[in-house]
Amino acid sequence: MEASSMADDGPIAEAQVMPPEPWRPAAELPASMVSGGSSSSTSTGRGTGVAKHIGSKSLPAASTWVGAANPQHNISGNSDTGHSSVNHTASENAHDAAPGTSAAHSTAHLYVFTAEKGGMAGCDKELQQQVIYELSQGSKHLQHAQKQDAKLDQRIQQMLTTVQNATEAQRITLNRQGDAMAEAAETRRDWSRWCCVVDMDMFFAAVEIRDQPCLAELPVAVGGMGMISTANYVARRYGVRSAMPGFIAQELCRRQGVELKFVRPDYRKYQSEAQVIREVIGSFGPYESHTSDEARVDITDRVRDRAAKRLNDDSSSEEAIREAEIEAAASLVAEMRAQIKEKTRGLTASAGIAPNFTLAKMAADENKPDGQMLVPRTREALLEWLGKKSLRKLGGVGKVTERMLQSLGVETFSDVWRRRADVILAFTQLRSEWLIERSLGVAPNNLDLHEDDEGVVRRKSISNERTFRDQGDTEALFQILKELSKELSDDMAKESLAGKTVTVKLKRNTFEVVTRAQSTKRWISSPEDIYEVAKEILAKECPCTLRLLGVRVSAFKNAIDATGSAALDAKQPKLAKFFEVQKGQEEGEKANASMTTTRSTTGTSRSSSPPGMPTPMVDCDVDVDEACDGKKHGGDQGCDVSDLGLREGSGIAGSGDRPGSGEPDAAEEGQAAEDARRMAIAAKVSPLSSFFKNAQQPPPPPAPQSGTNTSTSAEHQAQDHWTIPCFVIEEDDGEEALPAQSTNEVQQGVAVSSAATGSSGTSTPTPALGRHSVASQLMLAATSTKQQRPRSSTAGVDASLRGQTASLASSSAAKAASPRRRSRSPRRKPTGGKPRDIAEFWRGATGMGSTARTSSSSSTSTSSTSASAALEGGDRRTLAWYEPVVVDLC
DNA sequence: TACATACAC
DNA sequence: CATGGTGTATGTA
Numbered sequence: 001m002e003a004s005s006m007a008d009d010g011p012i013a014e015a016q017v018m019p020p021e022p023w024r025p026a027a028e029l030p031a032s033m034v035s036g037g038s039s040s041s042t043s044t045g046r047g048t049g050v051a052k053h054i055g056s057k058s059l060p061a062a063s064t065w066v067g068a069a070n071p072q073h074n075i076s077g078n079s080d081t082g083h084s085s086v087n088h089t090a091s092e093n094a095h096d097a098a099p100g101t102s103a104a105h106s107t108a109h110l111y112v113f114t115a116e117k118g119g120m121a122g123c124d125k126e127l128q129q130q131v132i133y134e135l136s137q138g139s140k141h142l143q144h145a146q147k148q149d150a151k152l153d154q155r156i157q158q159m160l161t162t163v164q165n166a167t168e169a170q171r172i173t174l175n176r177q178g179d180a181m182a183e184a185a186e187t188r189r190d191w192s193r194w195c196c197v198v199d200m201d202m203f204f205a206a207v208e209i210r211d212q213p214c215l216a217e218l219p220v221a222v223g224g225m226g227m228i229s230t231a232n233y234v235a236r237r238y239g240v241r242s243a244m245p246g247f248i249a250q251e252l253c254r255r256q257g258v259e260l261k262f263v264r265p266d267y268r269k270y271q272s273e274a275q276v277i278r279e280v281i282g283s284f285g286p287y288e289s290h291t292s293d294e295a296r297v298d299i300t301d302r303v304r305d306r307a308a309k310r311l312n313d314d315s316s317s318e319e320a321i322r323e324a325e326i327e328a329a330a331s332l333v334a335e336m337r338a339q340i341k342e343k344t345r346g347l348t349a350s351a352g353i354a355p356n357f358t359l360a361k362m363a364a365d366e367n368k369p370d371g372q373m374l375v376p377r378t379r380e381a382l383l384e385w386l387g388k389k390s391l392r393k394l395g396g397v398g399k400v401t402e403r404m405l406q407s408l409g410v411e412t413f414s415d416v417w418r419r420r421a422d423v424i425l426a427f428t429q430l431r432s433e434w435l436i437e438r439s440l441g442v443a444p445n446n447l448d449l450h451e452d453d454e455g456v457v458r459r460k461s462i463s464n465e466r467t468f469r470d471q472g473d474t475e476a477l478f479q480i481l482k483e484l485s486k487e488l489s490d491d492m493a494k495e496s497l498a499g500k501t502v503t504v505k506l507k508r509n510t511f512e513v514v515t516r517a518q519s520t521k522r523w524i525s526s527p528e529d530i531y532e533v534a535k536e537i538l539a540k541e542c543p544c545t546l547r548l549l550g551v552r553v554s555a556f557k558n559a560i561d562a563t564g565s566a567a568l569d570a571k572q573p574k575l576a577k578f579f580e581v582q583k584g585q586e587e588g589e590k591a592n593a594s595m596t597t598t599r600s601t602t603g604t605s606r607s608s609s610p611p612g613m614p615t616p617m618v619d620c621d622v623d624v625d626e627a628c629d630g631k632k633h634g635g636d637q638g639c640d641v642s643d644l645g646l647r648e649g650s651g652i653a654g655s656g657d658r659p660g661s662g663e664p665d666a667a668e669e670g671q672a673a674e675d676a677r678r679m680a681i682a683a684k685v686s687p688l689s690s691f692f693k694n695a696q697q698p699p700p701p702p703a704p705q706s707g708t709n710t711s712t713s714a715e716h717q718a719q720d721h722w723t724i725p726c727f728v729i730e731e732d733d734g735e736e737a738l739p740a741q742s743t744n745e746v747q748q749g750v751a752v753s754s755a756a757t758g759s760s761g762t763s764t765p766t767p768a769l770g771r772h773s774v775a776s777q778l779m780l781a782a783t784s785t786k787q788q789r790p791r792s793s794t795a796g797v798d799a800s801l802r803g804q805t806a807s808l809a810s811s812s813a814a815k816a817a818s819p820r821r822r823s824r825s826p827r828r829k830p831t832g833g834k835p836r837d838i839a840e841f842w843r844g845a846t847g848m849g850s851t852a853r854t855s856s857s858s859s860t861s862t863s864s865t866s867a868s869a870a871l872e873g874g875d876r877r878t879l880a881w882y883e884p885v886v887v888d889l890c
Numbered sequence: 891t892a893c894a895t896a897c898a899c
Numbered sequence: 900c901a902t903g904g905t906g907t908a909t910g911t912a
Binding site: 466 | 900901902903904905906907908909910
Binding site: 396 | 893895898
């Protein structure tokens with residue numbers, strides 16, 4: 001293209017200079033950088049100096065909206081009212097161009113690879129952008145990227161309008177809301193754990209280089225012309241990044257006089273390497289690893305042990321203990337990394353140590369490669385460290401969020417609280433709460449450990465997709481779809497999966513992506529079944545020219561729900577059905593229920609003002625209630641998770657449910673005579689009693705599931721009776737009772753943490769509350785799929801309920817103790833039935849399943865238990881199942 | 891439930 | 900030679 005003038009491939013050294021200029025005035029920026037509108041990432045100073053050439057070329061000169069990122073945001077002069085400096089309008093933003101292709105001036109896509117999540121500073125970003133720009137010219141991909149970019153710009157404009165339109169009074173209220181969120185976050189702050197994230201350095205490349213040492217000094221990329229999955233540090237110096245197309249990386253290197261060496265990935269090798277690494281990690285504590293190059297470990301036990309030994313004295317000061325623990329943690333992790341290096345014959349890992357995994361992850365990036373970092377263990381020092389950091393380093397904040405935040409002038413962690421009113425205005429409630437909490441360094445510190453549950457499906461979907469050369473021939477597309485279906489089915493078979501929803505994904509040759517889903521009545525697993533549905537979906541989109549097709553199956557049989565509760569439906573179709581009815585009623589109630597507030601009553605009133613941040617405003621003399629009603633951000637208040645479990649009559653967290661008050665009041669449950677039998681037993685079951693109460697009305701006759709039963713599907717059959725599950729919570733005499741205070745904390749934890757949630761990024765999924773109340777989660781736990789068994793199995797089902805017991809304490813202990821694959825499992829597995837299911841079921845009922853981090857801060861936590869064990873450390877109750885009551889339906 | 895987005899690795 | 904694949908969560912209708 002117009003490459004001629006840019007062929008002056010400067011040596012790296014030349015353009016390397018990139019002085020940090022966070023607040024460089026917009027006027028000084030190259031016009032091209034501004035053209036992305038509000039969203040250009042210029043204000044970070046990261047993109048400084050980018051695209052001089054580009055700008056002088058075909059890109060439009062643009063306005064100076066980036067000025068939004070001027071210093072006044074950080075000066076906080078107006079932070080009391082939270083009055084946003086966004087008020088100088090964005091109107092002159094670069095949307096002079098007509099909508100359509102030529103609106104696609106945005107260059108923001110160029111900055112994708114400069115985002116430094118863990119990237120290297122000091123390479124030639126200018127050249128990098130240059131090459132990307134040139135090689136992308138005229139490509140469909142570029143056009144699509146620009147279109148997407150324009151959409152984002154528009155969205156940001158809209159957001160800014162909302163922000164600007166907020167009145168002063170609303171801002172005051174919003175600030176208070178933000179304060180409440182911060183306070184709630186503080187409630188959840190927990191220093192008790194030692195969380196470690198281990199991250200292998202340039203993992204794939206490191207493996208390849210180890211096995212082929214001659215590569216060491218060369219720029220190496222693992223991947224192909226299409227896409228690079230990782231590059232060594234030599235290559236990174238030339239601007240090569242993971243997720244960068246190979247041909248661009250190659251050109252990038254050529255322009256700098258070197259040849260990029262490509263290595264084909266060998267995933268099997270990486271997998272076996274990962275196993276070695278996991279073994280090392282597993283010897284330091286319970287861990288979780290979803291990808292081959294990263295793991296999260298809870299090293300609390302080892303840290304305490306080692307610290308205690310070193311102190312060797314019971315009466316050390318708290319300060320001394322903390323010092324010793326820091327020492328212990330750092331040395332342990334150093335040893336872990338050394339062992340990894342040794343066992344892998346030279347692969348290096350970086351690690352972060354922190355009170356939670358989010359911080360640990362950031363810390364792991366801090367001293368990469370081959371380094372580690374321990375996050376400060378006092379609030380003040382922590383916030384000092386955290387406050388200056390770019391929010392982009394926070395897992396869960398990607399390109400889009402970063403740009404939205406930037407357009408608000410929110411760049412760093414400390415900006416979030418400072419500008420909380422705008423943040424709340426700009427994002428949904430969940431997201432705001434999440435951001436504020438994370439910005440204070442508060443995050444989950446528990447692992448999602450689980451035993452190998454037989455027959456329970458944890459994953460939510462499985463898919464298979466492939467990119468190919470543009471294909472417009474319908475027959476050919478169907479052929480691809482068929483193959484994909486077959487492969488998918490094979491993958492499903494490996495895990496004995498069957499699902500009800502098939503989703504087809506297609507990417508047009510324009511890069512536009514659409515997904516189309518269809519649910520079926522029957523369980524789907526065979527290639528034919530999958531293809532059948534997929535074909536139908538695709539047919540509706542034909543004719544079309546595609547570059548990608550994908551098939552996904554979800555809504556699995558025997559699925560597990562968000563709380564981690566086991567799916568009972570597989571084993572207890574009738575139980576499931578029973579709860580399903582309850583669920584309907586529950587949700588009906590919910591609609592009428594008044595909202596409760598997020599505020600925790602516990603508030604161990606710490607100061608909630610971070611250093612450098614003004615004290616949360618409490619002394620405003622504007623009537624809150626009045627100011628409050630006006631503003632709805634996103635209008636999504638309706639499903640505020642904060643009303644979780646607090647509603648009266650939900651049977652979830654009422655006073656009678658308190659663990660330890662094992663004597664429910666039978667009288668209060670007395671109801672209709674025909675239910676006497678049921679209620680007599682139900683009355684003993686305090687936490688769930690209201691469910692039974694709700695069950696007073698005989699369930700509506702189940703609509704005869706006139707399923708179009710095929711040979712592969714389970715029989716759908718009308719039931720003529722109901723089986724009501726019966727169980728009783730019993731104190732286990734062997735153990736001491738739960739201290740009242742802990743009990744209290746746990747209870748409050750339920751309420752408090754309900755507002756938290758919002759797990760971050762997802763590759764390491766943390767249990768999130770999602771959109772259901774605890775009550776509905778309980779219901780979902782029991783009903784998440786609606787499988788019904790053939791009548792003939794009824795007897796077996798009933799029998800399986802009979803007399804099952806499980807010790808909650810022991811099952812949860814076992815659960816917590818065993819790493820992913822138990823190599824060491826000191827605690828015995830509880831005997832009898834499927835205790836885990838029941839324990840989880842109970843946890844779902846109490847809402848405790850989603851409050852691990854809060855509860856683990858309770859005083860019941862001891863050094864000998866890990867996170868999840870601490871959660872239920874005091875819970876010594878036993879859940880005993882009794883013979884179910886069978887109610888005949890006429 | 892269906893679909894689009896955002897995000898991570 | 901020409902911009903990936905798998906999975907989860909959230910928002911919204």
